[in-house]
Amino acid sequence: MSDADRAAPQEDPVDAVRVAFVCVQNAGRSQMSAAFAERERDRRGLEDRVEILTGGTHPADHVHDVVVRLMDEEGFDLSDRTPGEISTAELETCDFVATMGCSTLELDTSGGVDVRDWALDDPDGADEDDARAIRDEIEERVVALFDEIEARAEGKGA
Incomplete structure (x- = not known):
């Protein structure tokens, strides 16, 4: 989130739905997930209701070329x-x-965090067709997750 976003008037942040996409390097699957999530958020008009985070436990220097x-x-x-x-x-x-199948995170879920391990193969090093299949599966999972997020945001807002 930029400084301008923080300064802009927003709805009560308690009403915002926060979603994170995480993998070790944050250079492949989680980057694709975040990009698809940003598109879904915009398509559904949820810009003020959904915050998207992405990161890794040991980030790489750059996003994988194949990605x-x-x-x-x-x-x-x-x-x-x-x-x-x-x-x-x-x-x-x-x-x-959403973790990508490579996370060793141990989160305290008592606060209501819904953790999902998507168990996806790594596109880095995969041949182009296999990497495309991973990309397409990520898109499907993000769309399905946003069906849930949209229902939750509508339930909190209206």
């Missing part, structure tokens, strides 16, 4: 994104946390 290429095929430019770190404390403030 940049394959997401470009879908109209996403991830070439300027930089993998980042995300803390357990940040994740424990989320409503939903």
Whole structure:
């Protein structure tokens, strides 16, 4: 979130749904998930109701080249994104946390965090067709998650 976003008037943040996409390097699956989530949030008009986080436990220096290429095929430019770190404390403030099958995180879910391990193969090092299949599965999972998020946001707001 930028400083401008923090300064802008927003609805009560308690009403916001926070969703995070996490993997070790934050250079592949979680980056694709975040991009698809940003698109879903915009398509559904949930910009003021959903906050998207992404990060890794040991971030890489850059997004994997294959991920940049394959997401470009879908109209996403991830070439300027930089993998980042995300803390357990940040994740424990989320409503939903999707891990990509490589996480060793131990989150305190007593606060209501819904953690899902998507158990996805890593597109880095996969051949292009396998990497496309991973990308497409991520898109399907994000759309399904946003069906739930949208229902939750509508339940809190209206």
